[in-house]
Amino acid sequence: MHPATAPGTNAMGRHPMRAIGAAVLVLACWHLERARAQDAPPARPAIMFNRWQEDWSVLADPRVPREPLDALKYIPLSATDPETYLSFGATIRERFESNSAAQFGTAGNRSQNYVISRTELHADLHVGQHVESFLQLQSDFAPGKTQLVPVDRNRADIEQAFVVVTEPAGDGTLKLRLGRQQFAFDLQRFVSVRDGPNVRQSYDAAWADYETWPWRFIGFYSQPVQTRDRRAFDDFSNGHLTFSVLRVERRLTQAISLSAYYSHYTQDGARYLSVTGNERRENFDVHLDGTAAGFDWDVEGMGQFGRISNEDVEAWGMGSLGGYTFANLPLTPRLGLQIDAASGDSNPHDRTLGTFNPLFPNGAYVTLAGYTGYTNFVQVKPSVTIHPFEDAKLMFAAAPQWRESTADAVYTQPNVPVRNTAGRGDLYTGAYSQVRLDWAVSRSTAFAVEAVHFQVGDTIRRAGGHNSDYVGVEIKYGW
Structure with a gap:
């Protein structure tokens, strides 16, 4: 029998030195690649x-490639600790908007073409790994x-000013944050930084969170900041508007998470169509994504209970967004379906207010046009998203x-009733x-275009409204 076909022989048996040499070569290449990876300079942070x-x-x-003005991005303050430093930065957002009919042309609203311009300047001080201002x-x-409207203009003011202390605690990490700050939950349906309009939502707050895998616990008390803009640096907060939260998050797997929170919302002098008075709402929210x-x-639901003046509050809101991505097809299409709903007041005379309060919503979750408020509505929104070129996505919906x-009004963003x-x-x-087109032009620059056409129904038309069109063109730069 020829030795090449003898039972029980293999490559190692026939050529042991050749096999050992190949294994040594593979191992050497692996070590070389690992050494190169370890020697590679760290990447510049994303904006x-x-x-x-x-x-x-x-x-x-020093191996990190330099860009202009890096001397202001990293100013070392310690000869021995590179994580003690001062950094400056800026964000500029310019958006042209054309809106043929805010509030569908009711209440004297006319067609407008304008620009909203936001400039943010910041200073970030790190003292080691544990303190940041x-x-x-x-x-x-x-x-x-x-x-x-108040979210359009704020000539000069403090957007954020806070101190963070980070400390290891047990098997996890404790973070304490005090001062004027911004935060958001989930898809920002009900708690957001309001990035769509010009003036973002800030909160004067005391915040604490503790994270130990797979759990995270959050608690804070806040007084949401209100824009005044009579003069520079006059924004304010007080006890007439407060928002407090206890939240727990659980990572079920690397790709699936569950969260829930209780929040207490108070607003003095709140105005609804059927009642005016001091509002106290208890909100219970559950979210899965x-x-x-x-x-x-991404699915979220919120129930609301409480009092306003002499009426009980019983309201609810929900949102769901899902889809399937065909990763192996050209343009990587995604088919999506979004279903959202929120309660309205079914009887303005029964001493129970059913109008949902969306709290601090992100209007862009629906559209930037502002034609839809997250109150007394139901929508079913199928969509198709493709990627026409690298770092860009185009959505049709x-x-x-x-x-x-029908006892309650039609609402536009955030919760403004359409008259009649x-x-x-x-x-x-x-x-x-x-x-809508979103394009990440570079690490620091983003571009977006959105167009919306709203075909009104008879209810809005009889109230004096008409079809509405919106176009927004936005560019954002971060340094």
């Missing part, structure tokens, strides 16, 4: 949504806009909408189509 979370201590490594100033203008095998989902209760709609008309309010 983040929350600028205070950026870590510019990587610039202490962050200051951010804002200046917001709306040139060309004649019908201003995740991805698996090409599917993604359409959504019919209804009221949850409460108790009139039918459930159907209209439908909108939406096209």
Whole structure:
């Protein structure tokens, strides 16, 4: 029998030295690649949504490629600790908006073309790994806009000013944050930084969180900041508007998380269509999100109970967003479906207010156009998203909408009733189509275009409204 076909022989048996040499070569290549990876300079940090979370201590490594003004991005303050430093930065956002009919043309609203301009400057001081102090100033203008609302303009004010202390505690990490700050939960349906409009939402707050895998516990008391803009640096907060939260998060797997929170909301002198008075709402929220095998989902529900004046509060809101991505097809299409709803007041005379309060919503979750408030509505929104080129996505969507209760009004963002709609008309309010392009041009620059057409139903038309069109073109730069 030829030795090459002898039973029990293999490559190692025939050529043991050749096999050993190949194994040594593979091992040597692995060690070489590992050494190269370890010797590679750290990457520059991404420009983040929350600028205070950026870590510019990587610039202490001379191998990191330099860019103009890096001397201001990393100013070392210790000869022995590279994580003790001062960093400066800025964010500029410019958006052109054309809106043919805010509030669907009711209440004297006319077509407008204007720019909203936001400039933010910040200083970030790190003292080792445990203490951080962050200051951010804002200046917001709306040139060309004649019908201003409080979120349009804030000529100069303190957007954030807080101190963070981070300490190991047991098997986890404890963080304490005190001062004017911004925070958001989940998809920002009900607790957001209000990034869509010009003036973002800040909170004067005392915040604490403790994180130990897979748990995170959060608690805070806050007085939401209100924009005044009579003069520079006059924004304020007080005990007439408060928001407090106890929240728990649980990572079920690397890709699936569950969270829940209780919040206490107070507002003195709150105004609703059927009642005015001091509002006290207890809010219970549950949220689940995740991805698996090409599917993604995000589901949230909130129940509200409490009192306003002499009426009970019983309201609810929910949102769901899911889809499937065809990762192996050209343009990587994603088919999505979004279903959202919130209660309205079914009877303005029964001493129970059913109008949902969206608290601090992110209007861009629905559209930037502002035609839909997260109150007394139901919408079903299918969508298709493709990636026409690298770092860009293009979404096409359409959504019919209804009221949850005809006894309550149609609402626009954030919860503004459209006049002459409460108790009139039918459930159907209209439908909108939406096209949006988002393009991450570079590490520091983002570009977006959005167009919305809202076809009103008979209820809005009889109230004096008409079809509405919105176009927004935005560019954002972070340094």
